[in-house]
Amino acid sequence: MNVAIIGASGYTGLELIKILINHPKFNITYIANSTGNENVQDLHPCLAGVIDVEVSKADASEVAKVADLAFLALPHKTSMFFAKELLDLGVKVVDLSADYRLELETYEKHYCPHEDKEHIKDSVYGLPEYYKNDLKDAKLVANPGCYPTASLLALLPFVDYIQEDSQIFIDAKSGVSGAGKKLSEVAHFVNLNENHHAYNPFKHRHMPEIEEKVKKVKNKEFQINFVPHLLPITRGMLVSVFATLKEEIDVEKVLEDAYKDSEFVRVRKTPVDLKSTAGTNFCDIFVSRNGKALFINSSIDNLLRGASSQAVVNAxxxxxxxxxxxxxxxxxxx
Amino acid sequence: MNVAIIGASGYTGLELIKILINHPKFNITYIANSTGNENVQDLHPCLAGVIDVEVSKADASEVAKVADLAFLALPHKTSMFFAKELLDLGVKVVDLSADYRLELETYEKHYCPHEDKEHIKDSVYGLPEYYKNDLKDAKLVANPGCYPTASLLALLPFVDYIQEDSQIFIDAKSGVSGAGKKLSEVAHFVNLNENHHAYNPFKHRHMPEIEEKVKKVKNKEFQINFVPHLLPITRGMLVSVFATLKEEIDVEKVLEDAYKDSEFVRVRKTPVDLKSTAGTNFCDIFVSRNGKALFINSSIDNLLRGASSQAVVNAxxxxxxxxxxxxxxxxxxx
Amino acid sequence: MNVAIIGASGYTGLELIKILINHPKFNITYIANSTGNENVQDLHPCLAGVIDVEVSKADASEVAKVADLAFLALPHKTSMFFAKELLDLGVKVVDLSADYRLELETYEKHYCPHEDKEHIKDSVYGLPEYYKNDLKDAKLVANPGCYPTASLLALLPFVDYIQEDSQIFIDAKSGVSGAGKKLSEVAHFVNLNENHHAYNPFKHRHMPEIEEKVKKVKNKEFQINFVPHLLPITRGMLVSVFATLKEEIDVEKVLEDAYKDSEFVRVRKTPVDLKSTAGTNFCDIFVSRNGKALFINSSIDNLLRGASSQAVVNAxxxxxxxxxxxxxxxxxxx
Amino acid sequence: MNVAIIGASGYTGLELIKILINHPKFNITYIANSTGNENVQDLHPCLAGVIDVEVSKADASEVAKVADLAFLALPHKTSMFFAKELLDLGVKVVDLSADYRLELETYEKHYCPHEDKEHIKDSVYGLPEYYKNDLKDAKLVANPGCYPTASLLALLPFVDYIQEDSQIFIDAKSGVSGAGKKLSEVAHFVNLNENHHAYNPFKHRHMPEIEEKVKKVKNKEFQINFVPHLLPITRGMLVSVFATLKEEIDVEKVLEDAYKDSEFVRVRKTPVDLKSTAGTNFCDIFVSRNGKALFINSSIDNLLRGASSQAVVNAxxxxxxxxxxxxxxxxxxx
Incomplete structure (x- = not known):
């Protein structure tokens, strides 16, 4: 099947190219960014000797001529305009932005007014382990955020066992590639190297995404208290979920049962690390209990399972x- | 005052030497390790051109001849034998090991049988912000563990406001110098670089130390659920404490009131980082609240405030x- | 074709497994190390969910039953015993150790007495750009050292233009994975992190390898002055070759002509970096001239082009x- | 003596503050940057609890009222205007920029037209090991560049022994703090982490500085071929000098004789590393010989010996x- 990549300049765009080049079924026919007129090797020198094509200036009608499915690796808000046009032209869309991840109301509260109220209600949340059936017929898939991917895969199997009035805490750590290619104080080498710190505690927009999906999948309302951190590394994401159980259950068994048929979730017997999932679509999960205190620990590659490879699984x-x-x-x- | 450093080979021994060389009141008269017969510059090449003395094979009676106070930077269990001898010879002791940190019963449960039951009951826990008066007359000070230092300074001001039946979670991250100078799989560069992971979740021996001190200082019993992690950096420690408040109090004010007279605790308005405390005795603390969910965030240099500089403050x-x-x-x- | 990997525990063994799993022509039928009796996933946890086979205790006659070609990722000296047995049983060998890289005399001078004098004289040096014809009929290929690979690919095109009586200097920098999986002071995280230093200046055993191959390929004798360094990173190798030209030639043209037909050498217009070759078999090369002073600058992945992927190219x-x-x-x- | 720091925002300005706070003779009376109106703790959060003063908008006449000596940590070209004014007002100047390092002609060739032709001819080059007598009476000191400091301290003792028609090569590696606080592609974490590369080979402006000083100090003309690199670390600088000797001399003795009375140069018996000099004013040097091939290897902290602490030594x-x-x-x- 012929596919397009819109938003080829950033890190997730590059990962999409790298995966799709070797994909046995998908064939890249169109690569675009906001300016066009550049060889993809000038954008990404690592692609010299690998792929030699011109990057186009993104244009939905051109996409529709050459591709049946488009991956959008665009900033929030830019994405919804493209998605709308493409869907109206009959092109399937996997959107890596936040634009179609949330209920309309949640989205407008935490992001901005939505310009595509028609499609947002039909989008499918692309967390394959929990939405596989819906994905089969989807025209529009909203690829989950990186933190929600790692957090939900850890938390969802345990939601039914958590004390109903208790707080759920998530302490999450990400490599800085998640902050993107744009220069920033936070990603200045001297600032981050040999350093580590939280940012936006209780205020990150992935927090309502996690809360909403817990409610939708498990029909339970919990206050999720989410604190993200930056690690002085390029990629990888480690999530610690802390919660209070109703009773002292066999947590290893709960976890194993939840993922016994999952190709891309590996249940681990020891705390997970970043090395084992880096460069892959795997999510590794470990669980431990101290009386009723619960610790669930997951690891993903933030740019792959947290973005580009999960997008291709969805496709x-x-x-x-x-x-x-x-x-x-x-x-x-x- | 003349002082001795016993255990000069490790990282905390080196930091003690570096601090005491420039100290206006203390004068190093004795440096020892387990082998002796080596210039201190061969142990620590960075000391060439700075200090040129022979390292002795540790001997308590020699210490007593030349020093009034000794810093012990020795492994657990080795330390208690030296401390006992030195105290009996009238030498004051600041012990950086775990040997005198805990109640006898707690110690023997988590470490090993204790060989100095006489002095352990008189030792003072060297967390200056909470034990200053006791420290003034102490003959034997047990320098706190690095994780307990950062955790207790964050947690103690809030203990009275936390729901009594609720769980307290601590997600702590340390640079690998805390694991010491000895070669280990965990500290092999290829294993740790670009990596991050928890270790000993709910099983680290600093967990009972935190629980015990919360009880002793605040007379409240809480289950502390402690999960330490290794960061791919040399030094620094970041601690996240998560708890559930009884009510929605002004947490910034509680923190500021607690440390308004503390020279070495800085209350910060934004999440703390490792860079700002690295190389110093400061503990930086930030606090935030999401309804009743509480997040307290502290940063120290694990080898200084978490060991050697706090030892010198105690002295x-x-x-x-x-x-x-x-x-x-x-x-x-x- | 069925292939065996002998020496699966180390870093190059793991890379061989990762490449060969997805290879369209080679089929792994045998994986061994010195102990055996272990699942490959226990050796390398990243392989969980990818490959699930028992690692054997290495045995040449077993190899001969199931494979036509064997990759040996063994220490120097161990390798020659296996190679000899395998060759006598009719199995082709790609040897990643140093055992067959040098003339017998050079080998015995810099390593140890050789136990397979029969096959060493027929081995082919596996630098494909310069030995492709010989490789086609080879039964035994000696995969080059990592430093010689990067150094020779940079230097060989210019040998004919260098002043005959002048010194050639090579300043080479490697990520620490080149030092292997074994714990060592040099690879202890605290020692290497935020650090950088030379080691064995003018004494590394890759120095005579470079000298010998310059002589064999170009029939010119030069004193090669080689200084390797360790970088505080996991993988990648950057080589700077400095030499004095006979005259002020067009060095870019010389380089481009040398590699215009090479699939895995990329001539770059700006200084090369490690990111662009990491994870690949590419060797990137840049050249610059200051009057008669010549600077050639090459980059490879030390574990891939410097070991495992080059081995598979040779195969x-x-x-x-x-x-x-x-x-x-x-x-x-x- | 009262001193001013002009240019407090950057890394070298911060290091000056940190050194001068504890200096027993100098007293900071004025700290300025280009905007003023800010507490120094807002510029550098690590200074909270250490120093609490307002940063002024830089003004030479205000400096003259409160200080006898000023450190200028300003960009090239900005510096000469301030220096001129300050010198005319009788304030001594240590200038950390390039503005007074070179002969007028060399400066204008490599930088820009000079606006203070009067003082440039009287400035003293602040490399204390070679200019101590001139420094004693200096009103204006030009603090050397970081690369020239490490390169000249390594090279100068050997200049008389190097073959006269031969090339000198310098392969230098710096931590990225040398590139300053300003955001840049090169210092973006993802770009530099796990990476390493040369930049401006044969074109860096420190190359003519080294050439000129070799000629001035030793009265010998050599072509210096200088290639700088960036290391994925914050600070430290390692320099490799390669040259061809006239004859096979005792290079260790030459080095030891050169620095036997130098407080801040340490001659090492093994290759130098960055850890041992980080955070200090030391320059460590190692030398080795392979026949007539010479390798001199020096290490400094680029922000201290390469800038701020050397500036204070000069003062x-x-x-x-x-x-x-x-x-x-x-x-x-x-």
Whole structure:
């Protein structure tokens, strides 16, 4: 199937290119960014000797001529305009931005007014382990945020066992590639190197995303208290979920049962690390209990499982291919 | 005052030497390790051109001849034998090991049988902000663990406001110098670089130390659920304490009131980072609230405030000097 | 074709597994290390969910039953015993150790007495750009050292233009994965992090390897003055070659002509970096001139082009496959 | 003596503040940057609890009222205007920019037209080991560049022994703090982390500075071929000088003789590293020989010996104090 990548300049755009080049079913026919007129090797020198194509200035009608599915690796708000046009032209969309991840009301509260109220209500949340059936028929998939991916995969199996009036705390740590390619104080080498710190505690926009999906999938309302941190590394994400159980259950069994059929979730017997998932679509999860105190610990590659490879898994399911077709299981970094 | 450093080979021994060389009141008269017969510059090449003395094979009676106070930077269990001898010879002791930190019963449960039951009951826990009066007359000070230092300074001001039946979670992250100079899989560069992971969740021996001190200082019993992590950096420690408040209090005010007279605790308006405390004895603390959910966030240098500089602060107080005499407030790394 | 990997525990063994799993022509039938009796996932946890086989205790006659070609990722000296046995049993060998890289005399001078004098004289040096014809019929290929690979690819095109009586200097920098998986002072995180230093200046055993190959390929004798350094990173190798030209030639043209038909050498217009070659088999080269002073600058992934992926290229050529069959051109790290 | 720091916002300005706060003879009376109206703790949060003063908008006549000596940590070209004004008002100047380092002609060729032709000819080059006598009476000291400091201290002892028609090559590596506080592609964390590369080979403006000083100090003309690199670390600088000797001399003895009376140069028996000099004013040097091939290897902290602490050493000498007064010999980072 012919596919387009819109938003090729950033880190997730590059990862999409790298995965799709070797994909046995998808064929890249269109690569675009906001300016065009540049060889993809000038954008990403690591692609010299690998792929030699011109990057176009993004244009939905051109996409519709050459592709059946488009990956949008665009900033929030820019994405919804493209998605709308593409969907109206009959092109399937996997959107890596936040634009279609939330209920309209939640979105407008935390982001901005939405310009595509028609499609947002039909979008499918692209967390394959929990939305596989819906994904099969989807025209528009909203690829989850990186933090929600790692947090929900850890938390969802345990939601039914958590004390109803208790607080859930998530202490999450990400490599700085999640902050993107744009220069920033936070990503200035001298500022981050040998350093580590939280940012936006209780105020990150992935917090309502996690809360909403817990409610939708499990029909339970919890206050999620989310504190993200930056690690002095390029990629990888480690999430610690802390909660209070109703009773002292066998947490390992709960976790194993939840993912016994999942190709891309690995239940681990020891605390997870970033190395084992870096460069892959795997989510590794470990769980431990201290009386009723619960600790669930997950690890993903923030740019792959947290963005680009999960997007291709979603596309695989939308197109009726095997979930794992062309998806990296061994390292694919940097 | 003449002082001895026993255990000069490790990281905390080196930091003690670096601080005491420039201290206006203390004069190093004896440096020892387990082998002796080596110039201190061969142990620590960075000391060439700075200090040129022979390292002795540790011997308590020799210490007693030349020093009034000894810093012990020794492994747990080795330390209690030296401390006992030195105290019996009239030498004051600041012990950086765990040997005198806990009640006898707690110690023997989590470490090993204790060989100095006489002195353990008189030791003072060297967290200056909470034990200053006791420190003034102490003969034996047990320098706190690095994690307990950062955790207790964050947690103690809030203990009275936390829901009594609720869980307290501590997600702590340390640079790998805390694991010491000995070669280990965990500290092998390839294993840790670009990596991050928890270790010993709910099982680290600093967990009972925190629980015990919360009880002793605040007379409240809480289950502390402690999960330490390794950061791919040399030094620094970031602690996140998560708890549930009884009611929605003004947490900033509680924190400011607690430390308004503390020379070495800085209350911050934004999440703390490691850079600002690295190389100093400062503990930086930030607090935030989401309804009743509480997040307290502290940062220290694990080898200084978490070990060597706090030891020298304790010695200052024991000897009637100013708390901050000779203590690094600006970077002192590596 | 069925292949065996002997020496699966180390870093190059792991890279071989990762490449060969996805190789369209080679089929792994045997994986061994010195102990055996272990699942490959216990050796390398990143392989969970990817490959699930028992690692054997290495045994040449077992190899001969199931494989036509063996990759040896063994220490120097151990390797020659296996190679000899395998060759006598009719199994082709790609040896990643130093055992067959040098003339017998050079080898015995810099390493140790050689136990397989029969095969060493027929081994082919596996630097594909310069030995492709010999590789086609080879039974035994000696995979080059990592430093010689990067140094020779940079230097060889210019040898004829360098002043005959002048010194050639090579300042080379490697990530620490080159030092292997074994714990060592040099690879202790605290020692290497935020650090950088030379080691074995003028005494590294890759120095005579470079000298010998310059002489064999170009029939010119030069004193090569080689100084390797360790970088505080996991992988990647940057080589600077400095030499004095006979006259002020067009060095860019010389370089471009040398590699215009090479699939895995990319001539760059700006100084090369490690990111662009990390995870691939590419060697990037840049050249610059200041009057008669010459600077040639090459970059490779020390574990791939410097070891495992180059080994698979050599195997491809030995077996009549395309040189680039199954070889990583986009990142394949860690 | 009262001193001013002009240019307090950058990394070298911060290091000056940190050194001068604890200096026993100098008293900071004025701190300025280009905007003023800000507490120094807002510029540098690590200074909270250490120093609490307002930063002024830089004004030479205000400086003259409160200080006898000013440190200028300003960009090239800005510096000469301030220096001129200050000198005319009778204030001594230590200038950390390039504005007074070179002969007028060399400066204008490599930088820009000079606006203070009067003082440039009387400035003293602040490399204390080679200019101590001139520094004693200096009104204006040009603090050397970081690369020239490390390169000249390594090279100068050997200049008389190098073959006269031969090329000298310098392969230099710096931590990225040398590139300053301003955001840049090169210092974006994702770009530099796990990376390493040369920049401006044969074109860096420190190259003519080294050439000129070799000629001035030793009266020998050599072509210096200088290639700088960026290391994925915050601070530290390692320099490799490669040259061809006239004959096979005892290079260790030459080096030891050159620096036997130098407080801040340490001759090492093994290759130098960055850890040992980080945070200090030391320059460590190692030398090795391979026949006539010479390798000299030096290490400094680029922000201290390469800038701020060397500036204070120069000020000490200008003011008749001991060279090492208040100068860090043990770590002072970050």
């Amino acid at each position: 695989n399911i939308m197109c009726g291919y095997e979930e794992g077709e062309g998806i990296p299981k061994i390292a694919y970094v940097p | 200052n107080i024991m000897c009637g000097y100013e708390e901050g005499e000779g203590i690094p407030k600006i970077a002192y790394v590596p | 491809n050529i030995m077996c009549g496959y395309e040189e680039g069959e199954g070889i990583p051109k986009i990142a394949y790290v860690p | 000490n000498i200008m003011c008749g104090y001991e060279e090492g007064e208040g100068i860090p010999k043990i770590a002072y980072v970050p």
